[in-house]
Amino acid sequence: MTDRNLTEKVKVELADRSYDILIGEHVLLGAGKHIKSVLPDAKCAIVTDENVAAIHLEALLENLKAEGIEAAPIILPAGEATKSYAHLQTVIEAIIEMRLERGDAVIAFGGGVIGDLAGFAAASVRRGMNFIQIPTSLLAQVDSSVGGKTGINSPQGKNLVGAFYQPRLVLADTTVLDTLSEREFRAGFAEVIKYGLINDAGFYNWLEQNWDGIKKGGKERIHAVATSCRAKAAIVARDERESGERALLNLGHTFGHALEGITKYQSDVLVHGEGVAIGMVLAHAFSARMNQSSPDDTQRVKTYLEKVGLPTDMSGLRNHVKSANQIMDFIAQDKKVSRGNLNFILTHGIGQAYIAKNVPAAEVHAFLTEALES
Amino acid sequence: MTDRNLTEKVKVELADRSYDILIGEHVLLGAGKHIKSVLPDAKCAIVTDENVAAIHLEALLENLKAEGIEAAPIILPAGEATKSYAHLQTVIEAIIEMRLERGDAVIAFGGGVIGDLAGFAAASVRRGMNFIQIPTSLLAQVDSSVGGKTGINSPQGKNLVGAFYQPRLVLADTTVLDTLSEREFRAGFAEVIKYGLINDAGFYNWLEQNWDGIKKGGKERIHAVATSCRAKAAIVARDERESGERALLNLGHTFGHALEGITKYQSDVLVHGEGVAIGMVLAHAFSARMNQSSPDDTQRVKTYLEKVGLPTDMSGLRNHVKSANQIMDFIAQDKKVSRGNLNFILTHGIGQAYIAKNVPAAEVHAFLTEALES
Numbered sequence: 001m002t003d004r005n006l007t008e009k010v011k012v013e014l015a016d017r018s019y020d021i022l023i024g025e026h027v028l029l030g031a032g033k034h035i036k037s038v039l040p041d042a043k044c045a046i047v048t049d050e051n052v053a054a055i056h057l058e059a060l061l062e063n064l065k066a067e068g069i070e071a072a073p074i075i076l077p078a079g080e081a082t083k084s085y086a087h088l089q090t091v092i093e094a095i096i097e098m099r100l101e102r103g104d105a106v107i108a109f110g111g112g113v114i115g116d117l118a119g120f121a122a123a124s125v126r127r128g129m130n131f132i133q134i135p136t137s138l139l140a141q142v143d144s145s146v147g148g149k150t151g152i153n154s155p156q157g158k159n160l161v162g163a164f165y166q167p168r169l170v171l172a173d174t175t176v177l178d179t180l181s182e183r184e185f186r187a188g189f190a191e192v193i194k195y196g197l198i199n200d201a202g203f204y205n206w207l208e209q210n211w212d213g214i215k216k217g218g219k220e221r222i223h224a225v226a227t228s229c230r231a232k233a234a235i236v237a238r239d240e241r242e243s244g245e246r247a248l249l250n251l252g253h254t255f256g257h258a259l260e261g262i263t264k265y266q267s268d269v270l271v272h273g274e275g276v277a278i279g280m281v282l283a284h285a286f287s288a289r290m291n292q293s294s295p296d297d298t299q300r301v302k303t304y305l306e307k308v309g310l311p312t313d314m315s316g317l318r319n320h321v322k323s324a325n326q327i328m329d330f331i332a333q334d335k336k337v338s339r340g341n342l343n344f345i346l347t348h349g350i351g352q353a354y355i356a357k358n359v360p361a362a363e364v365h366a367f368l369t370e371a372l373e374s
Numbered sequence: 375m376t377d378r379n380l381t382e383k384v385k386v387e388l389a390d391r392s393y394d395i396l397i398g399e400h401v402l403l404g405a406g407k408h409i410k411s412v413l414p415d416a417k418c419a420i421v422t423d424e425n426v427a428a429i430h431l432e433a434l435l436e437n438l439k440a441e442g443i444e445a446a447p448i449i450l451p452a453g454e455a456t457k458s459y460a461h462l463q464t465v466i467e468a469i470i471e472m473r474l475e476r477g478d479a480v481i482a483f484g485g486g487v488i489g490d491l492a493g494f495a496a497a498s499v500r501r502g503m504n505f506i507q508i509p510t511s512l513l514a515q516v517d518s519s520v521g522g523k524t525g526i527n528s529p530q531g532k533n534l535v536g537a538f539y540q541p542r543l544v545l546a547d548t549t550v551l552d553t554l555s556e557r558e559f560r561a562g563f564a565e566v567i568k569y570g571l572i573n574d575a576g577f578y579n580w581l582e583q584n585w586d587g588i589k590k591g592g593k594e595r596i597h598a599v600a601t602s603c604r605a606k607a608a609i610v611a612r613d614e615r616e617s618g619e620r621a622l623l624n625l626g627h628t629f630g631h632a633l634e635g636i637t638k639y640q641s642d643v644l645v646h647g648e649g650v651a652i653g654m655v656l657a658h659a660f661s662a663r664m665n666q667s668s669p670d671d672t673q674r675v676k677t678y679l680e681k682v683g684l685p686t687d688m689s690g691l692r693n694h695v696k697s698a699n700q701i702m703d704f705i706a707q708d709k710k711v712s713r714g715n716l717n718f719i720l721t722h723g724i725g726q727a728y729i730a731k732n733v734p735a736a737e738v739h740a741f742l743t744e745a746l747e748s
Contacts, residue, residue: 085463096530099707127525127536128615151501156470162501163537241502333473 006219008226012146012233014166014240021146021170021233023226025217028173031060031134032067038169039105039130044071045095047118048109049078052136055179060109060134071107072098076114080265083113083152085161091121095129105130105168111137112144112272116162119150123165133170137180138188139273141172142195142228147236147246157333158257158265164241172229174221185215186309187273190252190280192224193308195231197280197301198248201351203227208304244355251345251353252279258330263320270317277310286367287346292356297349314372324368328361380593382600386520386607388540388614395520395544395607397600399592402547405434405508406441412543413479413504418445419469421492422483423452426510429553434483434508445481446472450488454639457487457526459535465495469503479504479542485511486518486646490536493524497539507544511554512562513647515546516569516602521610521620531707532631532639538615546603548595559589560683561647564626564654566598567682569605571654571675572622575725577601582678618729625719625727626653632704637694644691651684657727660741661720666730671723688746698742702735 007024022034035042044064048057053075064071074094076082095106106129108118115133122131135145151162177185192214196204213220232249239246256272256279263269284298302312314321321327331342342364346356381398396408409416418438422431427449438445448468450456469480480503482492489507496505509519525536551559566588570578587594606623613620630646630653637643658672676686688695695701705716716738720730 085459089459092535093528093530096528096534124525124535124537126534127523127538149501151498154467154470156467160470160500161466161498163498164501 006222008222010146010226010229010233012166013237014148017148017166019166019168019170021172021229023141023172023174023222023229025175025222026173027171028056028059028134028176029063031171032063032065032069034169034171035064035069035105035107035132036067038132039103042069042103042105042130043098043100044069044105044107044132045098045100046071046073046107046109047076047091047114047121048073049076049082049111049114051078052110052114056136056176057109076117078110078113079267080113080153083117085152087117088121088124088152091117092125095121095125100125100129102126102129105132107132107134108167109134109136110140111135112140115140115144116150116159117152119148119165119167120152120162123150123163128165131165131167133167135170135172136176138177138185138225139191140188141174141177141225142188143191143232145170145172146229146232147249148240153265157330158260172225174217174225177221178217182309184271187271187277189214189308190273190277190305190310192228193301193305194249194251194276194280195228197284197347197350198231198251198353199351200227200231201349203231204350211308247343247355248345248353251347252276252281252283254331254344255279255282255327258327259314259317259321261330262326263317269320270311274311277305278312278314281305281312282371283345284347285371286344286364287348289367290346290363293347293349293352297347300350313374321372324365324372327368328365331364380596382596384520384600384603384607386540387611388522391522391540393540393542393544395546395603397515397546397548397596397603399549399596400547401545402430402433402508402550403437405545406437406439406443408543408545409438409443409479409481409506410441413477413506416443416477416479416504417472417474418443418479418481418506419472419474420445420447420481420483421450421465421488421495422447423450423456423485423488425452426484426488430510430550431483450491452484452487453641454487454527457491459526462491462495462498462526465491466499469495469499474499474503476500476503479506481506481508482541483508483510484514485509486514489514489518490524490533491526493522493539493541494526494536497524497537502539505539505541507541509544509546510550512551512559512599513565514562515548515551515599516562517565517606519544519546520603520606521623522614527639531704532634546599548591548599551595552591556683558645561645561651563588563682564647564651564679564684566602567675567679568623568625568650568654569602571658571721571724572605572625572727573725574601574605575723577605578724585682621717621729622719622727625721626650626655626657628705628718629653629656629701632701633688633691633695635704636700637691643694644685648685651679652686652688655679655686656741656745657719658721659745660718660738661722663741664720664733664737667721667723667726671721674724687748695746698739698746701742702739705738 106122148166154160256275287293384395480496522540528534630649661667
């Protein structure tokens with residue numbers, strides 16, 4: 001079943017902070033060896049959540065032990081609520097308690113929540129320890145494990161507190177994704193589709209034709225994950241701190257974040273990737289309304305997202321999303337707001353996203369009002 | 375009384391994160407103009423403490439207002455206890471509440487506690503905002519305002535949580551130091567002496583001859599502050615993240631931090647600079663005991679620190695410091711410990727400090743036992 005030759009390597013080029021992402025089946029079972037080759041003497045704190053720990057922690061601990069790597073886990077509750085000041089403090093104090101030093105490592109072993117939280121803790125303990133990511137969700141493998149954004153949520157908004165902090169190594173085991181719920185896999189896949197929509201129409205075409213293969217696993221899945229990582233790595237290498245181009249990665253996220261905020265990050269109502277899916281359709285529809293792209297492209301995106309099983313409009317959120325004003329309020333606080341003007345990622349068509357500055361708030365408001373009525 | 379021509383500029387060379395330190399009399403009254411020249415459109419959050427606010431805040435606010443800079447203060451209790459998770463969260467949430475963006479600025483207006491806390495908040499809000507330092511204590515002007523170390527204390531130890539984060543501008547007004555207590559001024563002066571002891575015997579000689587002038591103010595004080603900043607800036611430019619040479623700046627600090635820890639950071643018992651003063655004498659005495667330097671140098675340092683009015687041994691701490699073991703326990707947790715070995719900053723004489731690796735713990739223990747008995 002396993003073909004180790006299929007393992008792909010993506011190099012994230014960031015000068016002295018460059019690192020490799022290894023993507024393939026069962027790379028988790030080589031974790032100790034891979035970590036040792038990058039950090040020969042490091043002791044490790046493994047930050048994980050209850051769900052991941054129950055399924056995969058023993059295998060990782062065994063593997064590290066076999067390589068003579070000292071490691072101990074810090075196990076947190078699963079869910080977005082864990083990205084809080086309180087849990088950040090818990091993790092930091094636990095790492096200090098283990099007497100780890102700057103040369104030791106914090107391993108994030110979980111999805112995006114664990115990656116963001118553990119990364120911020122690694123950045124902050126002794127002003128920066130080594131950091132390793134072993135992402136276990138599709139979302140984390142293709143998004144949060146590339147580019148060094150770490151952080152927690154503020155009561156005033158998502159991801160408002162954190163650091164840019166790069167890992168030393170990322171291990172993305174594509175077989176681990178078989179343990180995700182279908183819903184979680186689909187939600188993560190929204191971010192994969194995003195890379196096609198941003199600047200790679202060829203990848204988007206390939207994705208349209210290979211959903212079944214990606215779902216099943218094997219080389220199609222590895223290719224989808226590796227292409228996504230490569231796409232993000234290329235953008236991040238050119239604009240690490242999001243002063244320009246990196247904002248393209250927010251395609252669908254301004255609307256998506258607002259919907260997540262309004263639904264109070266209740267994962268039974270809406271998870272991040274679902275918000276992004278709706279947001280990407282809205283971004284295409286708004287672009288068409290502004291005469292920047294064709295309504296046919298909006299329809300094409302909608303059709304594919306429906307096939308994947310993702311939501312494509314706000315109809316499922318009627319109990320929460322009541323008015324355009326409600327959405328506008330969240331958008332105003334979103335960190336993509338620059339000096340009071342509304343910046344949006346719009347598109348000229350599939351694979352042709354661009355950063356639109358000074359978008360009139362009234363246009364967005366009118367568009368959302370129509371979208372909510374339809 | 376004021377001679378604006380006396381203003382000295384120290385450039386901290388850190389590639390795209392380089393910045394200027396302006397040192398002189400009444401530079402505070404040019405704050406708005408200086409900030410505008412670096413950040414033309416930034417709104418500002420001024421983080422300060424109750425003591426500094428009572429004396430200087432109105433002048434700063436007036437000055438910024440006159441230049442058309444929007445600014446609002448965040449006023450915290452004075453004292454080391456403010457460098458906590460709880461106050462960090464308070465400051466971060468207040469900055470977000472003001473709706474400041476990445477291009478806006480956080481001004482640290484106070485001593486080292488305020489600088490460290492506000493700097494970590496600036497580093498963390500939206501993963502990094504602009505940061506400006508207006509240090510109001512001698513310690514902050516010559517130490518914490520140079521080099522980008524920011525952070526808070528952990529219940530397990532001082533400065534264990536934070537970030538390397540550089541300011542865009544530092545304004546050091548030497549007349550503001552006239553509002554410090556004598557004790558606080560002397561304590562800050564311990565760090566000035568440290569720069570002479572590390573690698574500049576000429577500066578140390580000059581300091582020995584000019585204590586009265588520096589205390590009084592004017593050009594001697596400006597020279598002392600500027601030379602200190604220049605000395606630290608040179609070291610930081612070569613080793614920003616303390617992988618080597620920067621550790622020299624910890625001369626006297628390993629012992630000093632332990633004494634601060636044992637006395638529970640109670641400022642009525644011991645303040646940081648006093649701990650450093652005792653620590654520097656201990657570092658010289660330990661170096662002499664290890665046959666690395668002459669006991670005459672230890673005596674010379676002791677004599678000068680006594681003239682300045684700083685403590686030079688642990689005799690004033692008898693109610694707190696009971697045994698060598700107690701000190702060793704704190705040293706073991708100090709962040710200058712590398713992979714379980716004891717690293718110390720020792721010296722071959724005045725202006726000849728060096729990093730000693732693998733110092734036997736038993737030697738340190740024996741030395742401390744003697745020092746406590748004498």
